[in-house]
Amino acid sequence: MSRSGRRPGATETRDAILQAARQEFNNRGYDAASIRGIASHAEIDPALVYHYFANKQALFVAALEFPADPGIELPRILGGDPQQLGERLVRTILTIWDREQISPVIALLRSAVANEQFAAMLRQFIATAILEPVLGSLTVDQPRLRGSLVASQLVGLAMARYVLRIPPLVDVPTEQLVSLVAPTIQRYLTGELTLS
Amino acid sequence: MSRSGRRPGATETRDAILQAARQEFNNRGYDAASIRGIASHAEIDPALVYHYFANKQALFVAALEFPADPGIELPRILGGDPQQLGERLVRTILTIWDREQISPVIALLRSAVANEQFAAMLRQFIATAILEPVLGSLTVDQPRLRGSLVASQLVGLAMARYVLRIPPLVDVPTEQLVSLVAPTIQRYLTGELTLS
DNA sequence: CGTTTAATTCAACAGCCGTTGAACATCGGA
């Protein structure tokens, strides 16, 4: 019964920890996810986590590591008719969210609610990775206001579909949801804003 | 130096606890808000909270106690031109949220993110207090799908303006925000849904 | 006035948390 000490054979522990961390952060958020819980999911002692990562926050950042490379997706969104920019944007984002049951954005969203520091991270990500490139490609008035309206609908979609799980929305097929929400995004992006 | 024991004079402790609880639940959410923190805000010993409320969850429910009576607001929303239903709905909700810096809905929203039980409470509140009456007053196809789309935009608005505090949105005057978002809500409520 | 009831605090419980240091076992290179 050798308990402690290194295990024979190759080691894949670091990845196991990251995987468990992604899962836990994704569906509990930063605060509610615990090192002990993550370690237990990875079938490992909690202290081992600290052998690979400096502390909880470093683990969170490592687990976030965005899988969708904006450099690849963005040109596909920005190219083409600006009048269908909203549709391409919504389709791309929903596809990414739906592809993996575990999404860094959802993890960050869940964490941002109780933690101002992560709220700032999420604001920054939304602004620089989505809004600035998309709106920079257009010539419209009030780009920042338009961007924040787009953000509100996208965040609402993520909350309703993945966090609150409001029933009809959870089951609507991706492409149908695209055609329902895209007009809203398109209006926020290029429509006339009535500032009564 | 009498420490323990009852204080002379009338007692308003229960209200002080509720007020502190509302504040803490509102801007931290259920899990992050602590009984000790609430008690300290109310300048009171933590154990005193348990003299008035059975436990943390009971305190949360008591602190929630909805201030906007749906029975009063709803007829004002439902009466009038159905083509401006979206505008009246958004205006009413934003007015309620803006009026008090402390809103039960925001508290519930913050709490629902990490706690499935509160997510269910929020779903139920959105459905029965907002969506059902509003959509019940219309004759449209796909009412549940329409309702969930409305919910997604409203939740997104609450998240962006009050939780994430996305800069432009925080400072846009209420009435201007109404005129920006109302067309979206109106389209979800009565517009043609293109189910491609 | 005496007694019961209500308000209040103190001290403690058990449980969880992030984190650390020491001990042990295996691997990889000299």
Place this chain on the structure above:
DNA sequence: TCCGATGTTCAACGGCTGTTGAATTAAACG
């Protein structure tokens, strides 16, 4: 083969949490 680096566990730390029971003081009621 020896030895340092790496992987792994155990046990503990201090701090925070929700909650409870006993003790103390004042109000309310007869």
